[in-house]
Amino acid sequence: MFDVINKGFQWFTGLGSNGILCVALLIIGLVLGLKVGDAIRSALTATVGFIGLNLIVDMLIAQMSPATMAMVERMHWNLDVVDVGWGLMGMAWGQPASGMVIIALIATNIVLIFLNFTKTLDVDFWNYWSFAACGALIYGATQNAIFAVLAACIYMAVSLKWADTVAPKYQEFYGIPGCSWPTGAIIAPAMIGIPVVKLLQKIPIIKDIKADPETMERRMGIFGEPIVIGAILGMLIGVVAGYDVRKILLLGFNMAAVMILLPRMIQIMMEGLISISDQAKIFTAKYMKGREVWIGIDASTIMGNPATMSSILIMTPVVTFMSIIPGNRMLATASLVAVPWFIIGITAYAKENILHICLAAMVVFAVYFWCATAMAGAHTEIAKIVGSELPEGTSLISSLSEGGNPITFILYKILDLLGFVKF
Numbered sequence: 001m002f003d004v005i006n007k008g009f010q011w012f013t014g015l016g017s018n019g020i021l022c023v024a025l026l027i028i029g030l031v032l033g034l035k036v037g038d039a040i041r042s043a044l045t046a047t048v049g050f051i052g053l054n055l056i057v058d059m060l061i062a063q064m065s066p067a068t069m070a071m072v073e074r075m076h077w078n079l080d081v082v083d084v085g086w087g088l089m090g091m092a093w094g095q096p097a098s099g100m101v102i103i104a105l106i107a108t109n110i111v112l113i114f115l116n117f118t119k120t121l122d123v124d125f126w127n128y129w130s131f132a133a134c135g136a137l138i139y140g141a142t143q144n145a146i147f148a149v150l151a152a153c154i155y156m157a158v159s160l161k162w163a164d165t166v167a168p169k170y171q172e173f174y175g176i177p178g179c180s181w182p183t184g185a186i187i188a189p190a191m192i193g194i195p196v197v198k199l200l201q202k203i204p205i206i207k208d209i210k211a212d213p214e215t216m217e218r219r220m221g222i223f224g225e226p227i228v229i230g231a232i233l234g235m236l237i238g239v240v241a242g243y244d245v246r247k248i249l250l251l252g253f254n255m256a257a258v259m260i261l262l263p264r265m266i267q268i269m270m271e272g273l274i275s276i277s278d279q280a281k282i283f284t285a286k287y288m289k290g291r292e293v294w295i296g297i298d299a300s301t302i303m304g305n306p307a308t309m310s311s312i313l314i315m316t317p318v319v320t321f322m323s324i325i326p327g328n329r330m331l332a333t334a335s336l337v338a339v340p341w342f343i344i345g346i347t348a349y350a351k352e353n354i355l356h357i358c359l360a361a362m363v364v365f366a367v368y369f370w371c372a373t374a375m376a377g378a379h380t381e382i383a384k385i386v387g388s389e390l391p392e393g394t395s396l397i398s399s400l401s402e403g404g405n406p407i408t409f410i411l412y413k414i415l416d417l418l419g420f421v422k423f
Contacts, residue, residue, distance in 0.1 A: 086337065185342075190345030230255040330398050380398075
């Protein structure tokens with residue numbers, strides 16, 4: 001039965017984040033009482049915006065990845081743990097316990113809502129892979145399906161609770177009411193980064209530096225505008241990567257486009273989400289005695305802030321250089337595509353201060369590097385279990401985003417101390 005459920009879920013997730021969002025929003029709209037035409041229109045409008053957003057993000061990744069790889073090649077660094085990036089996603093869905101994990105995650109969310117533990121109904125099924133990845137790594141470490149399921153559910157519970165905690169701030173800051181953002185990839189970075197930001201906001205001199213886009217634009221004129229900042233940062237990255245003049249200019253132009261187009265796509269998506277959010281308020285007032293239920297959506301929907309985008313462009317090459325911090329054994333390459341998700345959750349609390357965002361992000365990445373190194377054994381084991389081929393000459397693999405997640409690492413260490421880890 002679990003195999004059938006797993007195959008069905010994999011077929012559903014095969015629709016991709018765009019298809020899943022459209023189907024989920026359509027069903028939610030109808031359940032909440034929207035007319036069929038309004039539900040279809042809202043779901044399609046939100047999905048069109050989300051597709052546009054993903055196209056821009058894909059362009060960002062496609063442009064930045066070769067540049068960062070060129071930087072790595074120029075530095076001639078060699079570390080013994082190979083970064084497989086989002087390759088962990090395939091292991092998450094391919095693990096032996098994946099069917100049980102899927103059922104348990106959906107059940108956990110529903111039960112926690114009825115227990116008033118969370119307000120978030122997580123319809124972002126595509127990003128359930130983060131929770132499943134936690135289960136996969138724990139399975140790799142213990143070869144125990146029960147531990148894998150429990151770990152995935154604990155990670156989800158933590159994510160839902162944290163999403164509830166920060167949702168009011170994000171809703172107000174980004175102007176997206178009735179939603180929360182339980183995407184696993186942003187939870188631990190925010191849990192680490194936000195306290196660091198609050199500390200920075202109390203340190204003399206650093207707290208007084210105004211580095212938000214509005215202040216920069218006012219003081220620097222055209223050179224402080226997001227489109228120009230994007231172009232300049234893109235060209236600087238091209239220079240560091242050793243590109244020729246033509247490639248430097250093209251990278252700058254493309255990054256300028258990202259800075260402008262991403263917020264526009266989010267505006268389109270919000271047009272569809274707002275009507276569903278408004279209907280959710282009517283539904284809860286009528287059937288749930290006014291109790292709030294928030295729709296959990298993909299965190300990339302709040303990526304388009306100019307401070308966030310500028311910080312992503314700055315931090316991408318910085319993360320590569322951070323690979324040489326003491327205690328780390330993994331050279332960041334494939335995981336660089338995940339840099340945006342480390343930044344997204346910090347911006348609102350940093351009040352768009354790019355300096356504070358980047359300083360906090362450095363702390364976050366340091367923690368993730370150390371955890372990724374510590375979890376390399378579990379990462380390598382689950383790869384062998386699901387039949388993934390290791391790169392030639394490689395004995396250990398890992399990744400930053402979920403492979404270095406400190407929530408998973410804490411669960412791993414608890415099981416290790418209790419003697420359940422097999423290596």
